[in-house]
Amino acid sequence: xxxxxxxxxxxxxxxxxxxxxxxxxxxxxxxxxxxxxxxxxxxxxxxxxxxxxxxxxxxxxxxxxxxxxxxxxxxxxxxxxxxxxxxxxxxxxxxxxxxxxxxxxxxxxxxxxxxxxxxxxxxxxxxxxxxxxxxxxxxxxxxxxxxxxxxxxxxxxxxxxxxxxxxxxxxxxxxxxxxxxxxxxxxxxxxxxxxxxxxxxxxxxxxxxxxxxxxxxxxxxxxxxxxxxxxxxxxxxxxxxxxxxxxxxxxxxxxxxxxxxxxxxxxxxxxxxxxxxxxxxxxxxxxxxxxxxxxxxxxxxxxxxxxxxxxxxxxxxxxxxxxxxxxxxxxxxxxxxxxxxxxxxxxxxxxxxxxxxxxxxxxxxxxxxxxxx
Numbered sequence: 534x535x536x537x538x539x540x541x542x543x544x545x546x547x548x549x550x551x552x553x554x555x556x557x558x559x560x561x562x563x564x565x566x567x568x569x570x571x572x573x574x575x576x577x578x579x580x581x582x583x584x585x586x587x588x589x590x591x592x593x594x595x596x597x598x599x600x601x602x603x604x605x606x607x608x609x610x611x612x613x614x615x616x617x618x619x620x621x622x623x624x625x626x627x628x629x630x631x632x633x634x635x636x637x638x639x640x641x642x643x644x645x646x647x648x649x650x651x652x653x654x655x656x657x658x659x660x661x662x663x664x665x666x667x668x669x670x671x672x673x674x675x676x677x678x679x680x681x682x683x684x685x686x687x688x689x690x691x692x693x694x695x696x697x698x699x700x701x702x703x704x705x706x707x708x709x710x711x712x713x714x715x716x717x718x719x720x721x722x723x724x725x726x727x728x729x730x731x732x733x734x735x736x737x738x739x740x741x742x743x744x745x746x747x748x749x750x751x752x753x754x755x756x757x758x759x760x761x762x763x764x765x766x767x768x769x770x771x772x773x774x775x776x777x778x779x780x781x782x783x784x785x786x787x788x789x790x791x792x793x794x795x796x797x798x799x800x801x802x803x804x805x806x807x808x809x810x811x812x813x814x815x816x817x818x819x820x821x822x823x824x825x826x827x828x829x830x831x832x833x834x835x836x837x838x839x840x841x842x843x844x845x846x847x848x849x850x851x852x853x854x855x856x857x858x859x860x861x862x863x864x865x866x867x868x869x870x871x872x873x874x875x876x877x878x879x880x881x882x883x884x885x886x887x888x889x890x891x892x893x894x895x896x897x898x899x900x901x902x903x904x905x906x
Contacts (some may be wrong), residue, residue, distance in 0.1 A: 537901065540896045542719045542776070542886035545547065547885050549772040550896040552816050554900040555805035562807040565833060573831035579622045580826070580893030587615040587732075605760055609672040612731065616669035620662070623826075624835040625812070627666055629698035632880050633844040644845050648762035650675075651796040657881070658766035659774040661738040661822050663800045668731045668880055673735040673762040676741040678769045678783060683890040684718055707791055715896045718891040723769065723781050725749030739817035741894040752783060756793065767870050769890040774802050776814040779882075780874040783869035788860070790850040790869060797843040808834040815893075816900060828887040841880045894900040 541548045580788065590611035597604040620627065631645060648654055648671055667673055723742065727749050756763050767780040803812035810828035818824045829836075845851065849872045859869055859875045878885050 534703065537896070539901070540888070540892060542888050544887050545776055545884045547776040547884060547886060549776050549778055549888060550815055550893050551773060553773050553805055553811040553813055555810065559807055569831040569833050572833065573827060575802075576622050576830040577827065580619060580830070582614050583618050587611065590615070591730075601760075603855060610747045612672045613669050615733070616665045617901045620665055620669065623829050624832070625838055626835055627840060629836045629840045629842065631844065632841045634847050634876075634879065640722050646842050646845065647797055648794065648796050650760045650826075651756050652762045652763070652796060653756065654764045654796045654798065655877075656764070656766060656798045657777055657800060657877050657883075658738075658768050658771045659800055659802060660771065660812050661735045661784050661825070662802075662812050663840065664731070664734050666838065666840065667764055670766075671762050674755065674759050674765050675729050675731065676752065676755060677729050677734070678723045678781065678890075679725045679727060680742040680744050681746060682721070683726050683741075683744045684721055684894045702844075712802070713889060717887065718804065718895065719781065720779075721890065721891050723783050726752050726783075728755055731802065736820050736821050739771050739814050740821070741890050762796075765871060771813070771815045772893075773811075773815045775886040776886045777874060777878055778893070779885075779887055780867075780870040781890060782870055784867050784869040786867070786869040788849045788856045788868045788872050789852055789854045791852075793850065795846065795848050795850040795873070796845065796871070797848055797880070798875045798885070799841045799843075799874045801839045801841075801881055801883070803837060806834065808832060808838050812836060812838065815820055816897065831845055843876060843880050847876075848877075883893070 537548060537551055540550055590607075594608045594611065597607050633879075648781065654667065654671065654673060656667075664675070667675075724746075727743075729737070752765065765783060766782050768778040769781045769783070770778070772778050803813040805808075809832040810825075812829065814822055814825045846853070848854070849869055854872075856868065856872070859872045865871050874885060877883070
């Protein structure tokens with residue numbers, strides 16, 4: 534949609550915020566619509582049962598929380614059961630690959646993940662699906678970024694001229710598409726984080742950082758006192774999965790990291806089809822993310838989720854990590870964020886854009902204004 538061309542990344546040509554649209558419906562997909570509604574209603578009913586069970590067990594877990602070992606073990610158990618059951622009800626099959634950047638190493642030689650209390654799990658963010666998977670696999674602590682103020686159009690840089698424009702300049706069709714009318718916005722600082730529950734993290738999927746000046750902590754404070762691993766999404770919001778957003782300066786940490794371990798993962802989804810909606814959830818809605826869950830529940834074809842876990846020996850917390858391969862010099866404001874972005878792009882074979890959560894915030898304002906017309 535060219536009305537959103539201002540939010541096309543000039544470096545890669547990717548529109549990282551635009552919802553992915555499935556192909557035009559066929560006769561078979563139209564005929565199967567009543568069946569998809571029946572399947573969707575059945576799945577939603579089962580999900581409601583799972584949600585009720587999760588809330589009940591959460592209340593029990595809150596009572597057991599003061600008991601160090603029993604409370605954490607019970608929390609991990611019921612979160613794993615309910616999250617995994619929800620993924621199974623929606624017919625989402627997760628393929629997990631332990632990968633390495635070094636060639637010539639067999640799968641048996643790759644170290645397995647074992648994050649502990651206070652370790653960081655860093656990932657790109659595309660949907661609530663990986664949030665569910667992380668809850669099932671590691672029962673981590675989720676955090677949401679806090680900013681001092683919301684971005685405004687005044688924060689956008691003026692567009693820069695692009696000397697090379699591919700294609701014939703005929704003045705019509707795709708050859709007449711001009712470069713983006715504005716470049717990526719100026720970075721806005723992330724002043725802190727707030728710890729949230731699994732359900733709160735699911736409802737926050739697609740949204741941009743909260744703007745407030747109270748009730749937040751530094752990531753380091755949360756990490757130091759945590760009894761579980763901490764998940765950080767440096768993009769601070771979701772994309773449509775076609776490319777990585779610009780990582781915010783959320784760590785302010787040098788590399789290699791000392792005192793704790795950093796685990797790097799990448800998630801990728803298949804494009805939508807006539808019988809399966811996109812798993813990417815980049816535009817939040819009212820009662821978020823229930824409408825998107827409904828679109829997945831009515832899909833008649835099981836969908837695959839690809840998650841790649843980088844070997845711990847090649848993570849930024851490895852003391853053998855070669856920083857010069859990723860950092861241009863000592864002037865990087867957040868070396869850990871830059872290194873994690875490069876690693877995720879590499880293991881996921883994804884492009885990196887210059888657009889960040891600030892651009893996403895402006896996109897959502899523009900998107901909702903267009904949808905109201």
